[in-house]
Amino acid sequence: xxxxxxxxxLLLIVWIIIATYLYxxxxxxxxxxxxxxxxxxxxxxxxxxxxxxxxxxxxxKDSVAxxxxxxxxxxxxxxxxxxxxxxxxxxxxxxxxxxxxxxxxDNNPDVLVxxxxxADSRGSFAANDKFATLRAEVVRxxxxxxxxxxxxxxxxxxxxxxxxxSNETEEGRKLNRRAEIIIN
Numbered sequence: 001x002x003x004x005x006x007x008x009x010l011l012l013i014v015w016i017i018i019a020t021y022l023y024x025x026x027x028x029x030x031x032x033x034x035x036x037x038x039x040x041x042x043x044x045x046x047x048x049x050x051x052x053x054x055x056x057x058x059x060x061k062d063s064v065a066x067x068x069x070x071x072x073x074x075x076x077x078x079x080x081x082x083x084x085x086x087x088x089x090x091x092x093x094x095x096x097x098x099x100x101x102x103x104x105x106d107n108n109p110d111v112l113v114x115x116x117x118x119a120d121s122r123g124s125f126a127a128n129d130k131f132a133t134l135r136a137e138v139v140r141x142x143x144x145x146x147x148x149x150x151x152x153x154x155x156x157x158x159x160x161x162x163x164x165x166s167n168e169t170e171e172g173r174k175l176n177r178r179a180e181i182i183i184n
Contacts, residue, residue, distance in 0.1 A: 064107045067100035077181040079139055080174060083122070086134035088142055098146035101183070105152050112184045113153050115139045120173035121160045132157040135179040143181065 077097060079088060105111055117136030119128035136155035144150050165172035 063103050067103040070096070070100040071104060071183060076183075079135075079179050081131075081135055081177045081179070083120070083173070083177065084131065085177075086131060086138050088138045090142075094146065098143070098148065101143075101181075102147040104183075105149060109149075109152070111152065113143065113148065114182045114184055115143070115153060115155045115179055116182060117155065117157045117179045118162060118164070118176055119160045120176040121163070121167035122173065125159060129157050129159040131177075132159045132179075135177075139179040139181065 074097060077094075081087065081089075101113070105113065115136045117132035117134070117139075119132045119135075121128070123131075133155070136157060140150075140153050140155050143153055160167070160176070163172070163176045164178065165175040167173055167176060
């Protein structure tokens with residue numbers, strides 16, 4: 001009887017561990033390796049095993065290459081806005097993006113980021129231009145808060161001149177009220 005109780009108890013513990021792993025890693029997606037932590041660990045290992053000068057150069061090249069690959073995979077970053085609003089809604093998936101962008105820009109000071117603000121066709125041109133400018137500036141400020149050098153950022157307003165979708169439908173207008181981060 002004691003063996004059966006012990007067996008059931010161990011089975012319960014194993015089930016809890018597996019269920020927790022599945023929930024945290026597979027459903028919530030929190031088991032992805034954080035690139036910054038991995039790079040720090042690699043850098044520490046290389047410093048202690050092989051010296052610092054050569055390994056720092058290689059690590060820096062590798063980090064920049066990884067950052068550039070990630071940025072190419074992601075493409076332009078786009079933020080969408082409500083009608084007559086320049087309030088930024090963050091989805092929480094920006095940490096990795098801004099980490100990669102910061103690494104890439106820090107190692108390429110001649111590269112610029114252009115933030116382009118857009119609006120839908122409702123309202124006057126002046127109002128649409130105002131909101132497009134405000135949207136670009138809000139995203140610029142968010143980039144600066146996330147470690148991007150302000151000297152490498154420019155903002156542009158396209159008002160309602162470059163729609164991403166038709167302005168005939170509400171869904172299309174939602175897609176047109178946006179600000180895009182473009183790496184030049």
